Amino acid sequence: MTISENKYIDATSERKKHIDAILCSPSEKKVVVAGPGTGKTFLFKELLKGKRNTLTLSFVNALIEDLSLELCGLSEVRTLHSFARSELSKAAKKDINLFPKLPEVINEDAAILLDKDIDFDKIFHNRDDSNEYIPFYKKRKDYYDGFYGYADVIFAIVKYFETKKDCIPKYEQIVVDEFQDFNKVEVSLIELLASKSPILLAGDDDQALYAFKSASADYIRHKHSDACPEYVSFNLPFCSRCTRVIVDAANDIICAATKSGLLKGRINKPFKYFEDQKKDVESSQNPKIIYNKSFAKQIPWFIQQQMSEIAEEVRKSFSVLIISPTKNQSKTIVKALREKGFGSIQYVEKKNDNELTLIDGLKILLEDGKSNLGWRIVSKVLLNKSDFDNMLKETSQTDSKPIYEIIDKELKKEVVAMLKICRCVKGDKVIDEKSFDDVLKKLNLNPYEIAKDFLKDELENTTLRAGNPGLRKIPIKATTIQSSKGLAAEYVFITNFDDQYFIKEKDKTKVSDQDVCNFLVALTRARRKIFLVSTDANKEPTFLKWIDESHIDKIE
Numbered sequence: 001m002t003i004s005e006n007k008y009i010d011a012t013s014e015r016k017k018h019i020d021a022i023l024c025s026p027s028e029k030k031v032v033v034a035g036p037g038t039g040k041t042f043l044f045k046e047l048l049k050g051k052r053n054t055l056t057l058s059f060v061n062a063l064i065e066d067l068s069l070e071l072c073g074l075s076e077v078r079t080l081h082s083f084a085r086s087e088l089s090k091a092a093k094k095d096i097n098l099f100p101k102l103p104e105v106i107n108e109d110a111a112i113l114l115d116k117d118i119d120f121d122k123i124f125h126n127r128d129d130s131n132e133y134i135p136f137y138k139k140r141k142d143y144y145d146g147f148y149g150y151a152d153v154i155f156a157i158v159k160y161f162e163t164k165k166d167c168i169p170k171y172e173q174i175v176v177d178e179f180q181d182f183n184k185v186e187v188s189l190i191e192l193l194a195s196k197s198p199i200l201l202a203g204d205d206d207q208a209l210y211a212f213k214s215a216s217a218d219y220i221r222h223k224h225s226d227a228c229p230e231y232v233s234f235n236l237p238f239c240s241r242c243t244r245v246i247v248d249a250a251n252d253i254i255c256a257a258t259k260s261g262l263l264k265g266r267i268n269k270p271f272k273y274f275e276d277q278k279k280d281v282e283s284s285q286n287p288k289i290i291y292n293k294s295f296a297k298q299i300p301w302f303i304q305q306q307m308s309e310i311a312e313e314v315r316k317s318f319s320v321l322i323i324s325p326t327k328n329q330s331k332t333i334v335k336a337l338r339e340k341g342f343g344s345i346q347y348v349e350k351k352n353d354n355e356l357t358l359i360d361g362l363k364i365l366l367e368d369g370k371s372n373l374g375w376r377i378v379s380k381v382l383l384n385k386s387d388f389d390n391m392l393k394e395t396s397q398t399d400s401k402p403i404y405e406i407i408d409k410e411l412k413k414e415v416v417a418m419l420k421i422c423r424c425v426k427g428d429k430v431i432d433e434k435s436f437d438d439v440l441k442k443l444n445l446n447p448y449e450i451a452k453d454f455l456k457d458e459l460e461n462t463t464l465r466a467g468n469p470g471l472r473k474i475p476i477k478a479t480t481i482q483s484s485k486g487l488a489a490e491y492v493f494i495t496n497f498d499d500q501y502f503i504k505e506k507d508k509t510k511v512s513d514q515d516v517c518n519f520l521v522a523l524t525r526a527r528r529k530i531f532l533v534s535t536d537a538n539k540e541p542t543f544l545k546w547i548d549e550s551h552i553d554k555i556e
Contacts, residue, residue: 011275015238027232028198031223035271036524037241048074051172058177081150084157102149104354106140124151125183125214144373161192171197179203180217181210238274244283247273256546257516286529288553296535300336321489322478323522325501348479375403492526498536
């Protein structure tokens, strides 16, 4: 047996020891710190194998979709709010409806009816149970047909389970993924479930992205520490997703961050390249991270050129992920690449836009023509501010009528006509063109612009302006850093790689923990090769300086 063969056998054996230690542990409460590509899904499969009544929870839709397929037949896989809704429906013995933007609706109500700027999501995320405005929220929620938002549905099931602990469901095994991105109310739910069932928490405090929803990596750090002896701690150190240089670069970033006084309280754990024959070949073929400076408008051209070179080298299909700091940057690159003839490019967007739209209200009214929530939303869009405020104040009276009975007859007629058009569209029926155009305009959709853009795409996508026609069908996904969670590709381009975008503080010399985590997540999406493309001609990116020069190939 050769030395290299021994190396691979030893690596496989060492990785198996870590998996077996978790599987063989008699503890009913386990916390596993697992970096990107270290085999969480394999662990979940092994842990759930042979068990009948199991539950897997996360909140990242991309991960839920992948886990649902990977764990098909092994576990019920749910988002937290989906699970909370289901349990609340059982408790109420009726269907519970979710409208994710409900907190935004009631935030607006509070501004008009109470003259207060209140962030209800924050109240629920942080379990501010005694907050004086919760009764106001509940009253408005009840008026709006009993709909729940994502945060308050979890808050509601937590409060229910805390008063009726005998109603907490029992499972043979519970698995919780991405625990580093849980907030206080979500952790409360997990702790209630853990009081009845064996549980495994998995996550990585180096990949914490969701501070905007009051999430904190401190929760996984606490569970992993000696201060929480009821949980037994483990780690999965071997990354089998990334090539060696990417693993080394991630460690460079972590080392530089800790030396700079960042990542205080971080769980000290190894993140190692997994010695594998196939991965070694890929690592030798892609020994460097590529860094390039380009004007912003040249980025699509650079991506096209690099993809052409990759195609000449590998001569088979490959996957590409383009990660940009902002949605607009991502959309601009997608548009430019489509104009160059790339036909299999997909823009992946995280749906967290809280702005209320006319279509939101119409969709609710299609299901229930007298819904207070639906009529409230369309009224906000179609009425002037004074009339809307007066209408809303009328709904706050003790003997308030349904909005359907309050609104002006002409407005009601206008909305009913729009609903008729929407039903025709859904049913693929003949539509009066003028009425259809009127509805599109009210939805801020210009029929002329839609048709023009369609025709423009058709005309420009007939040929690939440069390069190999075989590139047209290469699968490309483009997204932002937060929406890249749960995604991976063989080749990853990180665009606009400048301090202006990757360091959020106004003083661009002050890197935050969140900045570090964001970049680590983006960096470790790549299976084979990563391209860093900056646009600032006068300044080298801070994170580039943090990576050892031997790991970087700077190209013009």
